[in-house]
Amino acid sequence: MQANDKAVKHGLAAGDAHRPERADWTIDQGWDNYSAEEHAVWKTLFERQARLLPGRACDEFVAGMRALPIGADQIPDFRRLSDVLMKHTGWQVVAVPGLVPDDVFFEHLANRRFPAGHFIRRREQLDYLEEPDVFHDVFGHVPMLMNPVIADYIQAYGVGGLRAQKLGVLDKLARVYWYTVEFGLVKQRDGLRIYGAGIVSSYTESIFSLDDPSPNRIGFDLARVMRTRYRIDDFQESYFVLDHLDELLELANIDFDPVYAAIKDQPDYLPGDVLDTDRVLTRGNGTYHAARRAETAAL
Numbered sequence: 001m002q003a004n005d006k007a008v009k010h011g012l013a014a015g016d017a018h019r020p021e022r023a024d025w026t027i028d029q030g031w032d033n034y035s036a037e038e039h040a041v042w043k044t045l046f047e048r049q050a051r052l053l054p055g056r057a058c059d060e061f062v063a064g065m066r067a068l069p070i071g072a073d074q075i076p077d078f079r080r081l082s083d084v085l086m087k088h089t090g091w092q093v094v095a096v097p098g099l100v101p102d103d104v105f106f107e108h109l110a111n112r113r114f115p116a117g118h119f120i121r122r123r124e125q126l127d128y129l130e131e132p133d134v135f136h137d138v139f140g141h142v143p144m145l146m147n148p149v150i151a152d153y154i155q156a157y158g159v160g161g162l163r164a165q166k167l168g169v170l171d172k173l174a175r176v177y178w179y180t181v182e183f184g185l186v187k188q189r190d191g192l193r194i195y196g197a198g199i200v201s202s203y204t205e206s207i208f209s210l211d212d213p214s215p216n217r218i219g220f221d222l223a224r225v226m227r228t229r230y231r232i233d234d235f236q237e238s239y240f241v242l243d244h245l246d247e248l249l250e251l252a253n254i255d256f257d258p259v260y261a262a263i264k265d266q267p268d269y270l271p272g273d274v275l276d277t278d279r280v281l282t283r284g285n286g287t288y289h290a291a292r293r294a295e296t297a298a299l
């Protein structure tokens with residue numbers, strides 16, 4: 001598949017990582033061990049997004065970024081990020097080797113610890129990544145953790161994730177995370193803006209999600225999103241839009257049990273489906289994914 005600026009693939013089973021030293025899979029970031037080339041890759045990625053995101057990233061992302069020790073020249077030191085985050089929203093950033101098992105991931109989130117990949121992609125991987133690296137996790141996710149609403153939402157997601165696992169409905173909950181925290185859009189007075197980390201850490205998807213006529217843009221609805229499959233290896237076919245980030249707090253406080261029950265045995269929707277019950281902001285023309293399917297069919 002042609003390398004495009006897909007942010008990260010979260011669907012990998014974490015089991016393919018070797019056994020961890022610690023039960024919670026955390027490691028030392030080893031900030032002093034980063035090479036000049038690794039800092040240079042960070043700089044390339046950072047500067048590319050810094051030029052592109054004004055007018056695209058939501059105000060909360062910009063405010064969070066400004067308040068954190070995150071700059072162009074160096075991969076941030078998680079200890080310094082945690083000092084600032086702890087004061088604002090009680091969060092800290094802990095280093096992990098890459099994807100970790102779901103229950104480990106949720107346990108960290110439920111305790112306001114954000115597991116961030118310690119490694120950075122290689123220069124030839126600039127536009128495609130198998131696992132969340134430090135650029136996706138720190139540049140994409142951490143600034144939003146400075147916002148009290150998101151900070152509460154992601155902790156609640158961790159708690160909900162542990163519950164969803166016990167209920168056997170993790171796949172449904174993962175869709176809510178995917179279409180909000182990873183690939184969410186939000187309305188602002190001055191237009192649609194990005195809050196999803198998977199978009200904001202991706203050069204081409206930051207453009208595609210807002211400007212391209214191909215994807216659908218649909219008002220967020222919980223049960224609808226829970227039934228909607230997502231793409232892990234390419235741009236999303238649909239983006240779900242919040243009227244305001246505060247909607248996420250309502251989500252965090254809704255008991256999902258009745259919703260899990262209501263959609264049980266209901267068929268999934270495909271990523272590109274548009275329903276007549278949808279609040280459609282943009283009905284996409286689907287040309288991007290049609291072209292990709294044609295490419296693949298021609299292989």
Ligand SMILES: C[C@H](O)[C@H](O)[C@H]1CNc2nc(N)[nH]c(=O)c2N1
Pocket residue numbers: 010011014096098099100101102105115116117132161174
């Ligand atoms: C569904 C589940 O929450 C999701 O795939 C998790 C699994 N493990 C992870 N591990 C890390 N380090 N980062 C992640 O975003 C995730 N995502």
Ligand SMILES: N[C@@H](Cc1ccccc1)C(=O)O
Pocket residue numbers: 153154156157158159160161163164173176251252253254255256257
């Ligand atoms: N409120 C959800 C948990 C959750 C919180 C935040 C985001 C998504 C889900 C539940 O009852 O399980």
Ligand SMILES: [Fe+2]
Pocket residue numbers: 008132136137141182197198
């Ligand atoms: Fe992510």
